[in-house]
Amino acid sequence: MSEHVDVLIIGAGLSGIGAACRLSTEHPGKSVAVLEARDSLGGTWDLFRYPGIRSDSDMFTFGFKWRHWEGDVALADGPSILEYLRTVAREYDVERLIRYRHRVVGAAWDSGTSLWTVQVEHDGETRTITTGFLWACGGYYDYDKGFTPDFPGQQDFRGTIVHPQHWPEDLDYTGKKVVVIGSGATAVTLVPAMAQAGAAHVTMLQRSPTYVLSLPGRDPIATRLHRLPSALRYRIVRAKAILASTLFFQLSRRRPEMVKGFIRKEAAKQLPPDVDVDEHFRPAYNPWDQRVCFVPDGDLFEALRSGSASVVTDHIERFTERGILLRSGEELEADVIVSATGLTLKAMGGVELTVDGAEVKMQDTMTYKALMLSDVPNFVFTIGYTNASWTLKADLVADFVCRLLRHLDEHGVRRVVAPRDPSVGEERLIDFSSGYILRALDELPKQGDREPWKLRQNYLKDVRSINRDRIDDGVLTFR
Known part of the structure; x- marks a missing residue:
């Protein structure tokens, strides 16, 4: 029919x-x-x-x-x-x-x-x-289906492997060691969220860094204008947001070194002393050659400061029974591995x-x-x-x-x-x-x-x- x-x-x-x-x-x-x-x-x-x-x-x-x-x-x-x-x-x-x-x-x-x-x-x-x-x-x-690389030795890992696009409803990671593979928007969201929800420790394993910038979780202009009629306040805050994002992108393309320096400085302020900002938060590319990751109220940096999370920049050699062996020779132990490796x-x-x-x-x-x-x-x-x-x-x-x-x-x-x-x-x-x-x-x-x-x-x-x-x-x- x-x-x-x-x-x-x-x-x-x-x-x-x-x-x-x-x-x-x-x-x-x-x-x-x-x-x-x-x-x-x-x-x-x-x-x-x-x-x-x-x-x-x-x-x-x-x-x-x-x-x-x-x-x-x-x-x-x-x-x-x-x-x-x-x-x-x-x-x-x-x-x-x-x-x-x-x-x-x-x-x-x-x-x-x-x-x-x-x-x-x-x-x-x-x-x-x-x-x-x-x-x-x-x-x-x-x-x-999301994108997951074919990791050598993946079948040897005795724990649980998940992709964020297919998250099991019954996954319990309380008290467990978690490794999140990736450094994009999904990874920088997962790491603090899982750390706060009871994981024993969460490690963000990245092959290369991503630009991460903290933004207020609540818009300060919207908060200050709360007494205005909601429609008027929305138009004002929306116009501000459009102008700010447009200027940030254009400035990133025209003055990339200045923007790189600004993002690095902001990250350095919020990282604990034992985390090297240049090793873990200084990408080789310019801002907006890839998408910049924004985190509300610096929650990722807070997780790193508290010790409930850590970041490792290295390449994966292969999976093992207990976790992931890195090219440097270090082995990351894990009960749960999250492959936040992107979309198809x-x-x-x-x-x-x-x-x-x-x-x-x-x-x-x-x-x-x-x-x-x-x-x-x-x-x-x-x-x-x-x-x-x-x-x-x-x-x-x-x-x-x-x-x-x-x-x-x-x-x-x-x-x-x-x-x-x-x-x-x-x-x-x-x-x-x-x-x-x-x-x-x-x-x-x-x-x-x-x-x-x-x-x-x-x-x-x-x-x-x-x-x-x-x-x-x-x-x-x-x-």
């Missing part, structure tokens, strides 16, 4: 919930469905259940601009974020649009009908849905796209404003920023889609496409050196060397190019 909806959204995480809310407000007359492969909404914030899970972006920009985050907590925990998403979905009455356990496996565009035919797996059966507009909001990583990227959630029978190869496409694929009609995707809150970009994409659909309706056209311009040079889509990105470069679309094919990673500039530039900009083609 087949049915038809005007707009089909893939994914009921933060991006998909935001997309459905905006469509219900801006285009109430259109039929909309949200397909979610899992059995609950929330995406990342429902999937990850490891201790201490939280946002490392401030909630005044991580929350939707049209539905403000309450209170003054800046770096919120995962359960609070999930409850926020559930509340937004209820308030905008979009829960009724979500179809759980509906996994999209393929989508085929037909120019003769100007429709997508989407193949969906549900409860062991395959069905089809047709739609005039397809919006991918499933994120950028594989929900089914999966472009467009692994959905296979075809246009008039021809397979769309992601690596051969170029992104238009980092939200459409070249030569793929009536298709938009939402991917957030790497250097700022995900939701800043998600909100911009939602604004663009609402404007685009209005333009199609007003001009009586059914098809929009961004034709590939052969004169535009190719660049990497994401200018980051993080391992999870480098591993997937050959599978990702490209960006161009000039607008509107280039992603600036600058929210203030994107407000103009995505929200204020004309829809009919001479690049998009309408039929």
Whole structure:
């Protein structure tokens, strides 16, 4: 059996919930469905259940601009974020649009009908849905498996090995020695959380350091302005947060040595005397060549000062029965090893796209404003920023889609496409050196060397190019 909806959204995480809310407000007359492969909404914030899970972006920009985050907590925990998403979905009455356990496996565009035919797996059966507009909001990583290197001797270890993406509900690490492999956002969250929750000792084992910077867990400006009306306070604090993050990123790119010195100085202030700041907290790369890790109220440094946690910078030789043997010859004893080694990227959630029978190869496409694929009609995707809150970009994409659909309706056209311009040079889509990105470069679309094919990673500039530039900009083609 087949049915038809005007707009089909893939994914009921933060991006998909935001997309459905905006469509219900801006285009109430259109039929909309949200397909979610899992059995609950929330995406990342429902999937990850490891201790201490939280946002490392401030909630005044991580929350939707049209539905403000309450209170003054800046770096919120995962359960609070999930409850926020559930509340937004209820308030905008979009829960009724979500179809759980509906996994999209393929989508085929037909120019003769100007429709997508989407193949969906549900409860062991395959069905089809047709739609005039397809919006991918499933994120950028594989929900089914994270990335874990093949460690030599892993089968010899007698303890428990877990990945943060698949955290066992019954894992008891009370009074046990824990080694967390990794130094990214997940690792710097896990270490203090597990130390505070009763682990005998937690060791963060890193191959190379990451930039770690402490931020107040509660926004001081939001706290001072608590007597103002909540909507006004939110706008002020949000504007401050956007400007601060933009300036920090631009300064990191233009004056990297100055920013490196600042971060080092801040880390040195909070580390105990026996922890060498240059060995463990001075990366070889520049700030924002990889994502900077923000920790609320310096909780990671506090764990190191208390002695409940430690950091080791070395390479893994192999696993042993008792723990991990390092290249230096030291053996780290462990009862539990957490492989916080990153994500596995999966472009467009692994959905296979075809246009008039021809397979769309992601690596051969170029992104238009980092939200459409070249030569793929009536298709938009939402991917957030790497250097700022995900939701800043998600909100911009939602604004663009609402404007685009209005333009199609007003001009009586059914098809929009961004034709590939052969004169535009190719660049990497994401200018980051993080391992999870480098591993997937050959599978990702490209960006161009000039607008509107280039992603600036600058929210203030994107407000103009995505929200204020004309829809009919001479690049998009309408039929």
